Amino acid sequence: MLRTLKQITRIGIISEPVPLTAAERGERDALQQKIRRIYGRALCIRHVDAGSCNGCELEIHALNNPYYNLEGLGIKFVASPRHADLLLVTGPVSRHMQDALRRTYEATPEPKWVIALGDCGCNGGLFGCSYASAGAVADVIPVDVTVPGCPPTPGAILSGILAVLDKPRP
Amino acid sequence: MDCMPFALDLETLPGAVPVRRAVVSSDKLRSVCTAVHESGGLLHALWGCDERDRKGGYLLRVALQDAAGLLLLELPMNAAQPCFPTLADIFPAAERMQRAVYDLLGLRAQEGDTRPWLRHASWPADCFPLRRDYDDRGIRAAQNESYRFVRVTGDGVHEIAVGPVHAGTIEPGHFRFSVVGEKVLRLEERLGYTHKGIEKRFETQPLMQGQRLAARVSGDSAVAFSWAYCMALEGLCGITPPPRALWLRALCLERERIANHLGDLGALGNDAGFAVGLAQFSRLKEDLLRANQRAFGTRYLMDALAPGGIRCNLDEANRRDLLATVPPLVAEISTLHEIYDDHAGLQDRFTGTGRVEPALARKLGLIGLAGRASGQSWDIRCDHAYAPYDKLAVRMQGRLQGDVAARVAVRFEETLESLRLCQMLLENLPGGELQLSLPPPAKRLGIGWIEGWRGPVLIALEPGEDGLIRRCHPHDPSWQNWPVIEHAVMGNIVADFPLINKSFNLSYSGQDL
Numbered sequence: 001m002l003r004t005l006k007q008i009t010r011i012g013i014i015s016e017p018v019p020l021t022a023a024e025r026g027e028r029d030a031l032q033q034k035i036r037r038i039y040g041r042a043l044c045i046r047h048v049d050a051g052s053c054n055g056c057e058l059e060i061h062a063l064n065n066p067y068y069n070l071e072g073l074g075i076k077f078v079a080s081p082r083h084a085d086l087l088l089v090t091g092p093v094s095r096h097m098q099d100a101l102r103r104t105y106e107a108t109p110e111p112k113w114v115i116a117l118g119d120c121g122c123n124g125g126l127f128g129c130s131y132a133s134a135g136a137v138a139d140v141i142p143v144d145v146t147v148p149g150c151p152p153t154p155g156a157i158l159s160g161i162l163a164v165l166d167k168p169r170p
Numbered sequence: 171m172d173c174m175p176f177a178l179d180l181e182t183l184p185g186a187v188p189v190r191r192a193v194v195s196s197d198k199l200r201s202v203c204t205a206v207h208e209s210g211g212l213l214h215a216l217w218g219c220d221e222r223d224r225k226g227g228y229l230l231r232v233a234l235q236d237a238a239g240l241l242l243l244e245l246p247m248n249a250a251q252p253c254f255p256t257l258a259d260i261f262p263a264a265e266r267m268q269r270a271v272y273d274l275l276g277l278r279a280q281e282g283d284t285r286p287w288l289r290h291a292s293w294p295a296d297c298f299p300l301r302r303d304y305d306d307r308g309i310r311a312a313q314n315e316s317y318r319f320v321r322v323t324g325d326g327v328h329e330i331a332v333g334p335v336h337a338g339t340i341e342p343g344h345f346r347f348s349v350v351g352e353k354v355l356r357l358e359e360r361l362g363y364t365h366k367g368i369e370k371r372f373e374t375q376p377l378m379q380g381q382r383l384a385a386r387v388s389g390d391s392a393v394a395f396s397w398a399y400c401m402a403l404e405g406l407c408g409i410t411p412p413p414r415a416l417w418l419r420a421l422c423l424e425r426e427r428i429a430n431h432l433g434d435l436g437a438l439g440n441d442a443g444f445a446v447g448l449a450q451f452s453r454l455k456e457d458l459l460r461a462n463q464r465a466f467g468t469r470y471l472m473d474a475l476a477p478g479g480i481r482c483n484l485d486e487a488n489r490r491d492l493l494a495t496v497p498p499l500v501a502e503i504s505t506l507h508e509i510y511d512d513h514a515g516l517q518d519r520f521t522g523t524g525r526v527e528p529a530l531a532r533k534l535g536l537i538g539l540a541g542r543a544s545g546q547s548w549d550i551r552c553d554h555a556y557a558p559y560d561k562l563a564v565r566m567q568g569r570l571q572g573d574v575a576a577r578v579a580v581r582f583e584e585t586l587e588s589l590r591l592c593q594m595l596l597e598n599l600p601g602g603e604l605q606l607s608l609p610p611p612a613k614r615l616g617i618g619w620i621e622g623w624r625g626p627v628l629i630a631l632e633p634g635e636d637g638l639i640r641r642c643h644p645h646d647p648s649w650q651n652w653p654v655i656e657h658a659v660m661g662n663i664v665a666d667f668p669l670i671n672k673s674f675n676l677s678y679s680g681q682d683l
Contacts (some may be wrong), residue, residue: 003505003508003509003512004446004509004513007446007450007505007506007509008446011450011453014453047339048335049339049340049341049342049364050342051342051363051364051365051366051679052341052364052389052679053386053387053388053389053679054341054388054389054390054677054678054679055386055389055390055392055470055472056389057339057340057341057389058389058390058433058470059469059470060339061339061433061452062452062455062456062459064452065449065452065453065455065456066449066452066453067453067456077338077339079337079338080337081335091364091366092366094292094363094364094365094366094682095292095293096290096291096292096362096363096364096365097334097342097363097364098292100334100335100342100363104335125386126371126382126383126386127366127367127368127371127386128371130306130366130367130370130371131292131293131297131299131304131306131367131370132292132293132299132365132366132367132370133366133367150386150472151389151470151472153469
């Protein structure tokens with residue numbers, strides 16, 4: 001226990017400031033206020049892997065590491081689409097996941113937003129459209145923001161999430 | 171295995187790893203498999219090919235692994251009634267591969283489970299997408315089909331169905347638990363949700379760029395798969411990449427291994443209720459990825475390799491920078507190792523959980539990292555050290571306990587061993603060229619075989635016309651290991667499933683293809 005505490009105090013807090021765009025260049029408080037103003041609470045994200053190679057998932061995980069400290073911004077991942085404001089969808093949508101993705105979208109309460117993450121989510125990527133792949137996320141459910149990259153960096157994912165906050169409420 | 175009693179006409183394939191190939195009859199296929207199994211060998215991969223446009227009929231390819239390397243058996247089948255004898259009684263891991271061969275090519279095993287595996291409802295049961303005359307344009311509406319899960323009945327038995335969309339940031343799959351109280355009686359996995367037609371897609375890719383798709387078979391094993399692809403192609407072209415390229419490839423592969431192990435060690439702590447572990451290890455992983463960004467210009471090395479060599483160079487300043495990151499990382503990991511070992515709560519959750527005894531592991535063909543934690547000592551980097559591992563003397567890690575604690579321990583040890591290798595690679599990095607141009611490839615089968623972080627990955631590659639790929643089969647060790655999880659959770663409590671699952675951390679995408 002003592003060793004654990006020593007380790008925690010030795011490393012300290014390493015979270016970095018959010019890379020905000022010029023228009024949003026305020027402090028993290030401003031961002032939190034914005035989230036609170038729009039949602040009245042934390043922004044809740046539900047991740048859906050609709051057929052990804054698992055590369056994008058690695059960078060989503062990275063967003064939760066102490067450097068990016070997503071939860072510190074008032075943004076958190078939730079376990080059910082019923083608790084979510086935002087769906088973060090990866091992969092070309094495999095035909096086997098098409099139904100599950102649609103049902104997840106339907107289970108998410110209004111108002112809701114969708115980010116298509118990674119080259120595959122944006123346009124099918126290297127996998128394209130085939131007997132097994134339905135291609136882009138936008139071909140299956142409505143998409144608000146796309147974040148290209150293979151995989152997109154945590155910074156790019158965060159910018160995509162912040163771009164959603166700038167979208168007018170539906 | 172001594173192949174003499176079978177009078178096999180063995181042909182050695184050119185390339186960096188030892189592969190022998192033989193054409194066999196149905197009877198001989200089974201007798202050779204039995205002999206390999208009895209002499210301690212295992213099934214590595216099983217796939218099919220449509221050869222109707224060339225030699226006529228179909229081909230079943232079975233890759234066995236023994237002390238001498240890979241033994242590739244080829245069984246020709248006629249076009250009218252393509253079927254083959256089941257191997258699942260000899261190698262239980264063959265069962266799902268055989269079902270997949272039927273779903274994709276219509277080659278039927280004569281006995282065993284006939285339920286679809288990779289085909290859900292997206293294409294009709296009488297369509298076989300990997301056949302060369304399959305018309306991709308005429309995709310028909312999917313029909314809903316029910317899947318017959320095995321039912322467990324008895325007093326107080328109930329089912330818990332989980333997935334395909336899970337509660338965390340993980341890949342999709344379905345798990346059907348039959349439980350009494352909180353104890354798991356049986357688990358049945360249903361995978362194939364991320365099937366995105368990778369093998370068919372390969373047939374549209376230029377041969378010289380296939381490593382890009384290979385890197386995305388399972389994104390966490392991008393270096394392993396792209397290296398295996400390049401190795402297969404370079405074997406066909408009869409070249410060996412320059413030493414500097416091979417050393418840099420090994421550096422990339424070891425860094426991929428370290429990154430994944432750091433992520434898993436943190437997640438395993440977290441799944442056992444020790445959030446500090448996740449915070450600390452994900453910090454170390456991020457440091458590693460940022461060092462990749464500085465040195466190679468990318469956090470993940472998805473497209474670092476290219477046929478004939480490597481695309482990213484390492485200049486002197488970056489070489490020193492990477493070298494300087496090694497000792498502090500070793501110290502950090504050692505500190506966290508002590509914290510994990512001393513934490514009674516963690517050890518209580520890890521020890522004895524999800525146990526796969528060595529005998530069961532051997533029977534089921536458990537392989538890779540999880541295999542080594544259950545006494546299955548295979549590691550291509552040691553067994554058939556391809557360059558540059560022939561100069562590095564990799565120390566194989568292993569345990570006999572086969573529980574979560576053993577898989578955690580092997581991860582710790584392999585991370586430190588990889589760091590030792592990184593140090594050697596960086597200190598002795600040869601100079602010279604990065605990439606050779608490739609002469610035209612031979613029109614035959616090439617094999618690439620690389621020890622990825624999860625276990626051995628295989629690429630079987632055949633060039634086609636017009637510079638395209640004719641057939642490429644990627645094989646992830648998750649194929650063999652997924653069925654073992656069904657055994658590992660038996661008798662454990664449902665709440666320990668995430669921990670057990672994470673301790674294997676298998677790829678969905680890599681087996682769904």
